[in-house]
Amino acid sequence: MPPTPASIRAVLFDCDGVLVNSEGITNQVLCQLFNDAGWPLSYDECFAIFHGKAVRDERARIEQATGQPLTEDWMARFYALRNQRLGAELQAIAGAVEAVRELHQRFEGRIACASGGDRLKLDLQLQKVGLYPLFEGRIFSGQELPRNKPHPDVYLAAARALGIFPEQCVVVEDSVPGATAGLAAGATVIGYDPHGLYEAPMRAAGVRHFITDMATLPAAVAALA
Structure with missing residues (x-):
């Protein structure tokens, strides 16, 4: 039988909004493109629709x-404009880089990035903020x-690749679709809000x-482990 949820052996990170501030940038691009196409969305409306989701969904x-x-x-036009903005403006979420480094060391490399975003964006973002080496070989896109998300496939794939039960x-x-995916996989979810x-x-x-602060993530994980 799988171990109890308290036996934490790995940490699986969403990317957008958890590790990097990409969601605001991406939704600004989307909002402009949709308005140009005749869909009069405000930024807040656009964010509410696409937070935690892929455009194709x-x-x-x-x-x-x-x-x-x-x-x-x-x-292709959306990706090009989005990637240009991300390359120029993307930053790590405050405290995220340090938290990832600490948890990478604590769990002896048993961490992964499991995102609903496309592979090109994932690689671009993790390289931009210096996190790629910590996740290399353990980066998973739900689009593949x-x-x-909100289905559990990407988190199940990440846990399987680490050789860890999802319950561990x-x-x-940071989003309902992503949290739903993590819970459906059987993992313990920490919401970053x-x-x-x-x-x-x-x-x-x-x-x-x-x-509410990524700097507190290692302590929150320790309280579960």
Whole structure:
């Protein structure tokens, strides 16, 4: 039988909004492109729709709102503009680099990055903030699996690659879809919610542990282990 959840042996990190400040940048690009395409979204509306989700996961809504198909050419334009902005503006979440380093050492390398984002963005972002060497060989994109978040596939793949039961993993997430994925995998989820915006819906999804500062993550993990 799998071990109890208290037997923590690995930490699995979401990327966007947990390790890097990419979500605001990406949603600014999306908002502008959708407005150009005839969908009059505000930034807050755009963020509410796409927080924790891949653009392709909202294909039906996008096509209905714009009256246009979501083509590969449109996606390529989005990726190009997004990556240009990320390359110029991306920063690590305060305290994230130090927390990852400490947990990498504590768990003897048994950490992974498991994101719903595309592989190119993951690699770009982790390299930009200096975290790539700590995650190299243990970076997982939900877009390369049969199902993306909120399904558990990406977290199950990460745990399997580490040789750890999902029940032995802590997942660090900042969104309801991501938290749902971690819980469905059987992991213990720590919600990162620095502004108190998502604690209520994450609690409703089943999350019981929260932090508001990434610098406190190692202590929060230690309390579970």
